[in-house]
Amino acid sequence: MPASDSDVLVVGGGVIGLACAYRLAAEGADVRLIDASGAQGASWAAAGMLAPISEATFGEAALTRLTVAAVPRFTALAAELEAATGSQVGLRRDGTLVVAFNSDDKAALARLSAFRSEAGLSSEPLTGRQARELEPYLATSVRSGVFAADDLSVNNRAYVTTLRAAAEAVGVAFVHEQVGGLLQSSARTHGAVTVTGVTYEAATTVLCAGSATPKLLDVEVYPVKGQILRLAVPERLSAAGPVLTRTVRGLVRGSEVYLVPRAGGEIVLGATSEQQGHDTTVTAGAVYELLRNAYELLPISSEFAFVEARAGLRPSTPDNGPLVGRVDDGLILATGHYRNGILLSAITSDAVHELAAGRGLGPEWAAFEPTRFARG
Amino acid sequence: MPASDSDVLVVGGGVIGLACAYRLAAEGADVRLIDASGAQGASWAAAGMLAPISEATFGEAALTRLTVAAVPRFTALAAELEAATGSQVGLRRDGTLVVAFNSDDKAALARLSAFRSEAGLSSEPLTGRQARELEPYLATSVRSGVFAADDLSVNNRAYVTTLRAAAEAVGVAFVHEQVGGLLQSSARTHGAVTVTGVTYEAATTVLCAGSATPKLLDVEVYPVKGQILRLAVPERLSAAGPVLTRTVRGLVRGSEVYLVPRAGGEIVLGATSEQQGHDTTVTAGAVYELLRNAYELLPISSEFAFVEARAGLRPSTPDNGPLVGRVDDGLILATGHYRNGILLSAITSDAVHELAAGRGLGPEWAAFEPTRFARG
Numbered sequence: 001m002p003a004s005d006s007d008v009l010v011v012g013g014g015v016i017g018l019a020c021a022y023r024l025a026a027e028g029a030d031v032r033l034i035d036a037s038g039a040q041g042a043s044w045a046a047a048g049m050l051a052p053i054s055e056a057t058f059g060e061a062a063l064t065r066l067t068v069a070a071v072p073r074f075t076a077l078a079a080e081l082e083a084a085t086g087s088q089v090g091l092r093r094d095g096t097l098v099v100a101f102n103s104d105d106k107a108a109l110a111r112l113s114a115f116r117s118e119a120g121l122s123s124e125p126l127t128g129r130q131a132r133e134l135e136p137y138l139a140t141s142v143r144s145g146v147f148a149a150d151d152l153s154v155n156n157r158a159y160v161t162t163l164r165a166a167a168e169a170v171g172v173a174f175v176h177e178q179v180g181g182l183l184q185s186s187a188r189t190h191g192a193v194t195v196t197g198v199t200y201e202a203a204t205t206v207l208c209a210g211s212a213t214p215k216l217l218d219v220e221v222y223p224v225k226g227q228i229l230r231l232a233v234p235e236r237l238s239a240a241g242p243v244l245t246r247t248v249r250g251l252v253r254g255s256e257v258y259l260v261p262r263a264g265g266e267i268v269l270g271a272t273s274e275q276q277g278h279d280t281t282v283t284a285g286a287v288y289e290l291l292r293n294a295y296e297l298l299p300i301s302s303e304f305a306f307v308e309a310r311a312g313l314r315p316s317t318p319d320n321g322p323l324v325g326r327v328d329d330g331l332i333l334a335t336g337h338y339r340n341g342i343l344l345s346a347i348t349s350d351a352v353h354e355l356a357a358g359r360g361l362g363p364e365w366a367a368f369e370p371t372r373f374a375r376g
Numbered sequence: 377m378p379a380s381d382s383d384v385l386v387v388g389g390g391v392i393g394l395a396c397a398y399r400l401a402a403e404g405a406d407v408r409l410i411d412a413s414g415a416q417g418a419s420w421a422a423a424g425m426l427a428p429i430s431e432a433t434f435g436e437a438a439l440t441r442l443t444v445a446a447v448p449r450f451t452a453l454a455a456e457l458e459a460a461t462g463s464q465v466g467l468r469r470d471g472t473l474v475v476a477f478n479s480d481d482k483a484a485l486a487r488l489s490a491f492r493s494e495a496g497l498s499s500e501p502l503t504g505r506q507a508r509e510l511e512p513y514l515a516t517s518v519r520s521g522v523f524a525a526d527d528l529s530v531n532n533r534a535y536v537t538t539l540r541a542a543a544e545a546v547g548v549a550f551v552h553e554q555v556g557g558l559l560q561s562s563a564r565t566h567g568a569v570t571v572t573g574v575t576y577e578a579a580t581t582v583l584c585a586g587s588a589t590p591k592l593l594d595v596e597v598y599p600v601k602g603q604i605l606r607l608a609v610p611e612r613l614s615a616a617g618p619v620l621t622r623t624v625r626g627l628v629r630g631s632e633v634y635l636v637p638r639a640g641g642e643i644v645l646g647a648t649s650e651q652q653g654h655d656t657t658v659t660a661g662a663v664y665e666l667l668r669n670a671y672e673l674l675p676i677s678s679e680f681a682f683v684e685a686r687a688g689l690r691p692s693t694p695d696n697g698p699l700v701g702r703v704d705d706g707l708i709l710a711t712g713h714y715r716n717g718i719l720l721s722a723i724t725s726d727a728v729h730e731l732a733a734g735r736g737l738g739p740e741w742a743a744f745e746p747t748r749f750a751r752g
Contacts, residue, residue: 231660234657282681283678284605284607284667284670284677284680285678285679287667287682288668291660292664295660295664303659305657305659306660306685
């Protein structure tokens with residue numbers, strides 16, 4: 001089979017692979033990106049929350065530092081992509097409103113807010129009434145809330161499309177094939193081979209295959225299925241103004257639910273978290289639960305149009321943090337971004353660029369060495 | 377604009393229009409069928425229940441007689457189409473199991489069964505336990521049931537596709553355009569004109585436009601929106617045998633719900649009944665309610681795959697019966713079939729053939745004269 005060469009071969013075309021390919025090509029490398037489906041995985045299913053504050057949780061201090069550092073990198077990349085392509089990625093700076101329904105939820109939210117304050121993250125406690133002043137359609141059963149004004153969101157699909165267009169514009173070559181394995185010899189990676197036996201050689205291979213990464217390399221990444229719905233606010237409801245302005249999230253009977261508004265009336269409703277291997281079936285039970293939870297948070301959602309149901313596989317790791325670093329002289333790993341792939345895509349592409357240039361990474365990456373779970 | 381002529385112009389390409397076009401062309405007429413969307417309306421959304429027994433209700437004796445008479449016509453047409461095309465329409469003769477959850481439901485079901493027995497329709501009363509012997513996955517909250525062994529079902533989409541193939545084989549010409557109006561002069565219809573001004577003249581026009589009929593003729597037909605889901609039983613659940621064998625239906629909190637099994641593991645879950653004009657939006661609230669009701673009837677349904685959500689507009693009339701008859705020397709009307717369009721398609725095509733040949737209709741059609749609601 002013929003071999004094709006490039007400086008860099010990026011394996012995986014989700015937001016991590018696209019951002020790395022874009023960054024490396026923009027800095028002058030000859031880059032090829034290989035992916036069979038073209039960002040149809042977790043990146044396409046995602047809700048697009050950029051939520052370092054409302055996602056921050058106990059025991060994940062290093063991850064929180066990374067996600068906070070990622071925000072200005074993300075917004076800078078978004079501006080760069082928009083200028084380069086003339087397209088919009090739908091960045092919104094309206095913050096996240098986290099709500100509680102009962103005294104248990106309220107206490108849990110208060111503890112989490114205290115932790116976030118200690119970590120230097122700004123969030124403002126609200127009564128139920130104050131929460132409804134921000135979002136008038138919230139259920140009357142909402143007892144209290146916390147407003148994280150600095151959380152953002154992006155239209156994940158517009159971001160993927162724009163990133164791809166920008167990558168094409170700086171010369172990234174796209175190959176639509178299924179990778180079957182890495183080319184390795186003398187403890188060094190030389191590229192990848194497709195399932196049909198075509199080889200693509202490269203001085204540097206960047207492996208960004210998300211939940212499929214363990215099929216190519218022995219790493220501790222496992223899929224966490226997320227089922228997610230796309231709804232739309234009918235025009236008659238939004239005639240007097242938007243029905244939802246901010247991302248709203250809460251716990252309903254122990255399940256996390258969030259509603260992310262977009263320009264044009266789309267509302268993304270997510271998401272389940274299920275560990276069941278690589279299955280991406282949308283199930284009746286998950287759709288039912290998501291709609292029930294949305295109804296409890298925002299009763300008017302029952303009148304929204306039902307547009308799409310989809311499942312994606314988040315690439316999780318034992319500590320919920322990504323795996324970013326050099327594996328061998330020819331291989332860089334950038335995967336395992338779990339719930340934060342979109343937010344971390346820009347800062348990860350910077351890190352991969354540093355690694356590809358032979359430099360080390362800053363202290364914010366120390367906790368995310370790929371070898372940290374190495375067995376034995 | 378150019379004019380095209382044919383013996384017969386059928387306006388509307390749902391099951392009624394297709395069956396009429398097929399029958400008339402099979403009997404030797406030169407037939408043209410005009411429809412913009414190609415059976416994408418109520419016929420495509422339908423569940424395919426052929427249920428003269430479980431649909432029979434108080435005050436609709438004439439309609440029940442017609443639907444009972446329609447069954448052998450339908451099965452004969454299905455056999456004829458299958459022989460002509462080599463395709464299968466997915467006819468199932470497994471009956472309908474109607475279930476009740478509480479004493480009110482149980483009493484209502486008993487009254488309806490008594491009425492059906494008096495009308496000569498066979499249905500067998502069952503205890504909750506007997507119902508679960510027939511369908512082991514039924515909810516334990518099912519208190520009683522009635523089994524209508526003679527109800528049938530058909531795969532509505534296979535039926536539409538087969539009917540269309542058979543119609544093409546006997547020479548029906550299909551025109552994919554939107555009809556804007558009928559051509560009428562001297563109190564007689566001469567064909568139809570498209571929204572772009574193209575005219576199609578015919579000696580006989582057969583108007584089968586379902587819920588869109590009132591846009592072309594002043595008739596008492598109004599749309600009743602039905603939202604319906606298509607689910608699929610995962611293989612792991614059906615490894616030991618089918619999860620559902622018969623159509624199961626019941627009232628859940630006052631809403632009617634039914635589950636219609638198909639070969640290959642598809643389960644159709646219907647349906648809402650909403651009077652809201654010509655809107656065909658699928659709503660979050662309806663999807664939620666359908667899934668909740670299915671769960672209450674058949675809890676294992678939460679594990680089914682969610683395949684499709686769709687809405688269609690049933691063409692209803694003030695007495696729920698169709699409008700079939702001659703309107704003027706050039707116009708035959710066949711519309712308003714409401715919940716029974718698929719079941720009544722064959723017998724309606726026979727009636728339209730009689731009318732087109734200048735003959736009158738039998739007594740089973742006496743109650744369905746198009747003029748019966750005429751104002752003033």
